[in-house]
Each structure stands twice: as structure tokens, then as C-alpha cells.
Amino acid sequence: MFFSDHHTKFTKRINAPLQAVLDVLRDPHAMMGLSPLIISVTVDPQDSTKYAVVDRLAMPFGTTRTISYGATIVVTDEGMEAESKAGAGTTTRSRYVARAISEGETEVEEEVHVNAFFLLLPFIKGVLASAHILSLDRLAAKVEGLNSCKRPAGYLYLYTLVLSLRKQMNTLLVLPTVLALVVVYWMAKRSSADPYGEFHLAFNKLPGEDAPRTEWLNMGYWKVPLALKLLRAAGCKPGGRVLDVGHGSGESLILLLTHPDVPRPAHLTGITSLESHYTRSQARVARLTQPVPVDLHAGDAIYRAGSRTHPLDPSSEQPKFDTILALDCAYHFKPRAEFLRQAYHRLNPGGSLALADICFAPGALETRWTRFVTTILGLMPAENMISTDEYVAQMREIGFRDVKLEDITEDVFPGFVSFLATRGVGWRIFSKAFTIFWGSGGRFVVVYGRVSA
Template sequence: MFFSDHHTKFTKRIHAPPQAVLDVLRDPHAMMGLSPLIISVTVDPQDSTKYTVIDRLAMPFGTTRMISYGATIVVTAEGMDAESKAGAGTTTRSRYVARAISERETEVEEQVHVTAFFLLLPFIKGVIASAHNLTLDRLAAKAEGSCKRPAGYLYLDTLVLFLRKQMNLLSVLPAVLALIAVYWMAKRSSADPYGDFHLALNKLPGEDTPRTEWLNMGYWKVPLALKLLQAAGCKPGGRVLDVGHGSGESLILLLTHPDVPRPAHLTGITSLESHYTRSQARVARLNQTVPVDLYAGDAIYRPGSRNHPIDPSSEQPKFDTILALDCAYHFQPRAEFLRQAYDRLNPGGSIALADICFAPGALQTRWTRFVTMILRLGLMPAENMISTDEYLAQMRQVGFIDVQLEDITEDVFPKFISFLATQGVGWWIFSRVFNIFWGSGARFVLVSALLRH
């Protein structure tokens, strides 16, 4: 008598062939990775249909709570059936069905049935409404991103359908606030977009002082910097340039991590004087023997800059590896940085960037053009808004060989967005920014290349 049932339904029209949508629906790990709540999934080694799932829930008054529960997922001809049993007797059953509208359009319907303690049901209904709508939006982005869209395809209908379905101020407000937040940051054009805000984001629950000071979106499997170093193919005893190192966490990793080949010389560039000073102090405390030279200034050499690491006329020894971790999309312009980096690499040297570009065809849509029009006011120069194909072509045009691009979006954006959404109202707004950005075709990539011997 104390338990109540709740039935609801969510639908999403996706501009992708039915098979592309089914490929995602029938991949339980991929589907759970799209959820803004799920932070960990473990499959039962004895039964591949059973999983242990950990959610991070945003609770009232800005607090968060981790919950663990069991789930059973069965792939069907039409999509997927899922059942989970959480605490307090809560049971949730979801059925995903994909229906073909045309050869290039699919409608996905999710039917949800929840049984829960009657006092908890209003909270659970709110969580389901926001999380499941966002999951379907990400499903659409993933399926559409796997298909080459025709030139000029209208992405604006995604926003129209969203507004039409929600039809209330609270649901429209996130997108509006997100665009206002981006515009506000862009108007602060005289200020660097970074400061010391990342220190709070690095704190673990209960910590007063963060143990690390990472300033990137994260790979969410291993540190993104390690993934970048792997792509660069760093070798022991090389001369390494770390561009955009923030307050020094990537420098420390290069100097201390047991799995990282130790460089013979390390140089760093950061744009903020406060980050430069903090990095110097943190590196000095290591008491290590590798020479380290740090430079405060723009990543790109400008005439008049003194002792800039990638000054094409520099008489200093060239580098064996150049790294740019989650920063090159800010460079004005990135293409000039690539040209200067090419001139400052030793023959056979490598460059690796963790960067943002766009899916092929995404920048031709009206909705994406609207979003990027705001972004390029200050967050990303228009010249840097290129597709993955254009990025590869640009690297080859500079002269690099063996150019590789790995799309790691699904291991970066979803968890980064979910994490931001739990860090208070301000960060929740920015999580909406990144969700819009992702839905507009933005891709997080690892790009690596070599200089010919």
C-alpha cells in the first residue's frame, strides 16, 4: 500500500538509418555510457545480461549521492529491454523500440514503468524526466554522428522538437542560460578563460586541498595526458615541449609517472602568469634532476616575443615531442601553431594534440552555425572550427606525415558533462553548454603526426 506505480514514455526522432540506431541500442555499454547519471558499469562474468551500476545523483541543497544497484539488460529485435532494482524497493523497467520512418530517419520510443515508495516517487519522476530525455538526445547525436549527413541538413529541428515536447520555462531555461553563459564568457575577451577554478573541481569529497590540479575535460578511463603521451609515442631521453600545461599537473606527470618515458629536457608554455608561477613552485618541490624551462605567454610565437620556445628563428635545440593537451582549439589560429611547431621539431619528431573539431557535415547545419556563431565570439576562433577530415588535411598540408586522428568523444564528453552537472548551479549551466556543443557535432579527438626524417 506504500508503493506507487508511474508510467511514462519518451520519443525521439533521429536523422539516421534504423540500423545505425539499433547498433547503439543493442550495445548495453554504449547505451549506459550515454546516461548523465551512470559513472560505473560492471558486467557479471557469469551472465552477460546482468550488470552492477553506480549512479551519481544530484540531491537537494547541492549535495550528491552515489547509489549502486543491479540491472538486467536484454537485446531485442526492436532495441533493448532493461530492468533495474535499486534501494528502498525501487524497480524500473525500460523498453527501447526503434521504428523506421524512412531510410534515413528513425523514431525511438522508450516506455518506462517505475514502482517506488510513494514519498520518493516525485523525486524519482524528476530524475527520470531529465536523465532519460538527455540520454535520448545523446543517442541521437551518437547515431547521427556515425552517418555522413547530406550537406545543408537541418539540425534546428532538434531544438524545435525539444521545445515543443517540454513547453515550460524550467525545461527551456537550461539552453537559454547556457547560451547566455557562453556569451558572457566571450564578452570577457580581455581576460583569459582560465584561472584557479579547476582547483575546486579536482577536490574529492571531504578534501580541503586537491591532490591534483588537472585542467582538462578528462578521458575518464586513464588520465587524458597519459592517453596523449601514448599517441605521441614519447621516447626516453627526448626534448619535450608541453603547451598549455595550466598549473603544472601534466609537467609533474611527465617528470614522475612510472609509465612515462623520462625526458632529458622539459619545456612548458602557459598563458597565465599565475599558472606559470604556480607551476614553477610545484616543479621545484619535486627535487628532480631533469632540466625544466617554463615560459609564460601565448602558445604562438608573435614578433617581439623573447625566448619563445617555438620561435622559428630560435637557436635553441629543437624538440623531439610537442604536446598540446585540451587547449589548441583556443589558439589564434591553430594552423599557425601547427606551422611553427613543425619548424621546431627534430626530424622524426612527433606532435600530439587532444583537441576539439566537428563531425563531417556538422558545420553545414543551421543549428550548429547558430551555436558556433556564439562560441567563436571568444571561446573558439572561427578558423579553428573545422571538421575531422579538414583537420587531417591541414596537418598534412603543413608537412606532417603518418597523421592519425582518434575520436574519443564518447569517453570524454558524457562523463565530463555528468560531472559538471553535480558541481553546483554555475557548473550545471556549463554542463548544458557542453551538451549543446556535443549535440551540435563537436568531437573530442586525439591527433598525432610525425616529422619526416
């Protein structure tokens, strides 16, 4: 009589074929690895359907608790079924079913039944909703092959937020700040798994224009185009082989091929995570009348085993690059450090890597508040949250020489925030939340490193 039942469903539409989704659903280790709660999984050596699982739960007042439990997972034709028995007599049964909606689109439905002690059920329902929605988001990102950071389970840490706010500001400012961050998190939940889409086209329109003249997708330097600032830092030379990583819908490619102040490369390669950006970039570059060979790719910025014709494939027989560029995107890469290592090994002797990137002021990450705000904004995976000093040290440890880091925060964030504030109510709220991030120690930098000649 003291135990209650709870039943709920979660659905997610994924832009991928049914078989690709089923391949992940039928891989228990892969599926459990998508959970924001699970920190350890061990399979029973005598029964491959049984697992020992360890969760880390966020508790009230900023504390955490680790719990261990057993789970049984059975693969089915439609997906998989799981049952777990945790502490206090809590039993959870989940059933995942994947259905093809069209040739390239799949819907995943997760049906969950929970039986738990009635006093614990409200807490369990809250954790269940946030964790399972986040897991499906991560499933979509994994299957779609996008270079996206894992979405934050922000409201799992609401208690932490309030306590941190009280330490950071006047109590009267707590409520509007919480509301701003909650709205930003809600906007992130409604967006695609990839951090970008085609919203930037509207941002590039001038008043009265029907179509944008440019398609920049970065925060902007607000003195000269940020891409030019980056190219000057890279020290590009005429006739080099250039790789542009995360080029969006192609504006930086066009700048490399046409701008009178940019040394013309002998060969240009590009890679972007969104298929729509790849297609758009191909069409835009094809319209140019220039003799430079251009080789574009759609996929993750980081080479993964099994990737075909990836520009950072260490076994590639293609010539190495003289310059690799990453304009306002590397903080998304999971992890950034692996991208830096791969870039280093695909550069010619004397070649250079230049990034316009986000990191943190020294000491900023020592506060839980800064980490929380960054998580709510969904800017980067936790492993990419490093200070300016750590960034330079990481580059040097990988092997880069003449490493330089220029902090251009004051020439980027103020202009970016002011611009967002003019683009409507939703973006005005986002600009306020981004101001909080800026004030918490977020820094925008240009980073350069060279491979020894």
C-alpha cells in the first residue's frame, strides 16, 4: 500500500534510417553510455543480459549520491527492453521501439513503468523525465553523426543554481536570472541536436532585404570579420593546402577563395557537421569562377574509426595541410583535445593551426556557478571547459610550437550581446543569459600553434 506506480512515454524523431537507430538501441553499452546519470556499467560474465550499473544522482542543496543496482536488458526486433531493481524497492521497466517514418527518418518511443515508495516517487519522476529526454537527444545526435555537445540536464541541478545565485548576487536578482536561464534551456531543448541550423540566414539580412548577402555563422569580431582576424593569426601563405573545419554554410570558404586580402590557397578542404550546410556550401562554391580545387566533407570534425575519406584520418594518403582553421566552433568538438591532436598530425612541417574559440579566465572554473551557467547554455562538453593557461599548456603538450593566445573578449562578446538584443524577445533573453556567462569568466580567444619545421 505504500508503493505507487508511474507510467510515462517519451518520443523522439531522428533524421536517420531505421537500421542505424536499431544498431544503437540493440547495443546496451552504447545506450547506457548516453545516460547523464550512469557512470559505470559492468556486464555479468555468466549472463550477457545482466548488468551491474552505478548512477550518480544530483540531490537537493548541490549534493550528489551514488547508487548501485542490477539491470536486465533484452534485445528485441523493434529495439530493446530493460528492467532494473534499485534501492528502496524501486523497480523500473523500459521498452524502446523504433519505427520508420520515411526512408531517412525514424521515430523512437520509450515507454517507462516505475513502481516506487510513494514519498520517493516525485523525486524519481523528475529525474526520470530529464534523464530519459536527454538520453534520446543524445541518441539522435549519435545516430545523425553530428558534432554536437551533449545537452545539459540543467534542471537536475536547480538547487545548485539557487544556492550559487545567492552567493553571486543580490537576492532580488535571483528570480529573473533563474527565469532567463530556464528559458534559454527550454530554447535549447526545442532546437535540433546540432547546435546550429539555418537561423543565421535571418541574422545576415539587412533591413528591407528579402535574402541575406552573406551567411556568417559566428559571434563576430565587430572590428573586421572574425574570419579575417583568424586568417591573419594563422599566417596563411599563397599556394598552401588549407583545411577549414566547421565552415557552416560556406561563407568562410568563399572568403578564402575570393577576398583580395587573403592569400589564395592551392587546394581547399572543408568539413561541416550538418548535411544541409554541406549541400549549401557545395552549391555556393560551385557558383564561383575560380581554379582552386575544393574538396568538401559532411561529418564530425574529429576522425572516428571507420570514417571514410575524413581529412584528419591519420592513415590518409592525401597530402597534409599547411593551415588548419576552426572558426568559432572548436569548443563544441567532443573532445576538443582529440581534434587538436589529430590536427597536429595532419599538418606539414612548419604548418599552423588557428582557432577562434571559447575558454575561461584563470580561476573562473573553480566556482560551481561558472560551470553551471556554461552547462545551461549548452556551449561545450565538460572536458572542453579549460582556462586560457590550460589551453596554451595543452597545445604545447601536444607538440605545437610558438603557441599564442590572444584574448579578444571585449571585441566580441559586447557586440554579440548587443546584436542579439535587437533580434526579438527570445534572443534578448538569450543575450542576458550570455552576459551572465561572460561575467562568470567566459573568454573569447584566438589561438595559434605551429608544427616544427
